[in-house]
Amino acid sequence: MRNLVLYGLASGFSRGGMFLILPVLASFMSIADYGQFSLYIIIVQLLIPFISINISSIIGREVYERFRTALFFTAFFNRIAFVISLGCILVYCWVPQYFLLIIIYAFWEAIFLLVTTTVRFRSSAYNYFILCMSKMVLLIALLALLYFYHADLLARVDVLLIVFAVSNTVVIIPYIKITFGIKVSTCAMFRKISAQKAIILFALGILPHTVAQWVTSGSDRFFVKYFGGNEMLGYYSFSYAVAAIYMIINSSLALGIPQICVKSFHFFSTRKFYLSFFSAVTVLWFGTVLTINIVLYYLKLKYNLGDIFWVIYSILTGLYFLSFYYYYSSYLFYDRQARQLSGITIMTAIVNIGLVVILTPLLGMLGTALSTTISYFVYSFVTYQKVIRQHPNVLGLLYPTLFVFFLTVIIMLLIKLTDFLN
Numbered sequence: 001m002r003n004l005v006l007y008g009l010a011s012g013f014s015r016g017g018m019f020l021i022l023p024v025l026a027s028f029m030s031i032a033d034y035g036q037f038s039l040y041i042i043i044v045q046l047l048i049p050f051i052s053i054n055i056s057s058i059i060g061r062e063v064y065e066r067f068r069t070a071l072f073f074t075a076f077f078n079r080i081a082f083v084i085s086l087g088c089i090l091v092y093c094w095v096p097q098y099f100l101l102i103i104i105y106a107f108w109e110a111i112f113l114l115v116t117t118t119v120r121f122r123s124s125a126y127n128y129f130i131l132c133m134s135k136m137v138l139l140i141a142l143l144a145l146l147y148f149y150h151a152d153l154l155a156r157v158d159v160l161l162i163v164f165a166v167s168n169t170v171v172i173i174p175y176i177k178i179t180f181g182i183k184v185s186t187c188a189m190f191r192k193i194s195a196q197k198a199i200i201l202f203a204l205g206i207l208p209h210t211v212a213q214w215v216t217s218g219s220d221r222f223f224v225k226y227f228g229g230n231e232m233l234g235y236y237s238f239s240y241a242v243a244a245i246y247m248i249i250n251s252s253l254a255l256g257i258p259q260i261c262v263k264s265f266h267f268f269s270t271r272k273f274y275l276s277f278f279s280a281v282t283v284l285w286f287g288t289v290l291t292i293n294i295v296l297y298y299l300k301l302k303y304n305l306g307d308i309f310w311v312i313y314s315i316l317t318g319l320y321f322l323s324f325y326y327y328y329s330s331y332l333f334y335d336r337q338a339r340q341l342s343g344i345t346i347m348t349a350i351v352n353i354g355l356v357v358i359l360t361p362l363l364g365m366l367g368t369a370l371s372t373t374i375s376y377f378v379y380s381f382v383t384y385q386k387v388i389r390q391h392p393n394v395l396g397l398l399y400p401t402l403f404v405f406f407l408t409v410i411i412m413l414l415i416k417l418t419d420f421l422n
Helices: 002-026 031-051 055-062 067-094 098-123 125-155 157-171 176-180 186-194 197-218 220-263 271-298 305-334 338-363 365-390 398-421
Strands: none
Touching: 002 031, 002 125, 002 220, 031 098, 031 157, 031 197, 031 220, 055 067, 055 098, 067 098, 067 186, 098 125, 098 157, 125 157, 197 338, 197 365, 220 271, 220 305, 220 338, 220 365, 271 305, 271 398, 305 338, 305 365, 305 398, 338 365
């Protein structure tokens, strides 16, 4: 439980802090530029598993049994990434292009991911929390310096890409050995890594699952841009960034729930645990919905709450059902059903693309948001259907579905009543 709390706090400083910063930056940037910047961040997240050959999965699987091998993979990639990013910096000085900044940002995000993954598995949840907190503190400090030096710089996409990339450098000093490696030549590391074909194939085999998760959570921005242009992309990106504050909760669940399942499976599979999980997630989700709307109502932003309320609510509802996917997928993780997990994720990504293509032209960005709701519901429901084949006593999605249904009806009635009284 302590680790789950620390993972939640780390997620709060890392992903949660990011989701809080992005809406704030929206007040400095034009709607179109904000949408473009959000699109670049999505591209970076897609690039990370490809450019790192999904080494984070190797670390998670091998760090206990073959620590030195996992360290070789990490150090070898970090050395190569540092050289490539340095080369991109030099080229950018002569030919300033956005794609170079995206590459630099992606490589430094990958370095941070690999080091923190090693720390999380090999060191402690506390040290992992400290690293995530340090990154966010540095990012906020850099943005604050820009604000006091020249606030207009916060409206420039290129400057923000540089600042976000630099925030990852917090891993260099405390974990220099992990970051750039032990006293072994790069050639020796390469020979060692080349002999680990089975491990590399394992990492590459998980890539489809990783990419499918990205398709479900990130590809919708590209369709919004295609169907609605940069301004709609800006509105939708802002709405998603606000709703994604709830990912603080989901990120901690993704890190902590599988560990609870493995360590205490008998307790995890009880009705009592499910009801406690449902109650905690529902309270936290409802509190997030309430807080977001109260804050947006009183903040004077360029984004009108009335125009984006249902978009934010729909995305939040999808993320609520995603919480239950983490619960059900833990059973498949416990049963070592990696193929089923990948299959479900790929299927959900295909469903999501189909829904976005159909609903976005019909309903605009609300249609895109509804595709998120439906996709994550399908994600959880199909995973549950797979789980009950081996664990028939596991409870389904009846409680969360009924809760969302009645809450939505109540909100609609309150909105109608407010409009009638006005």
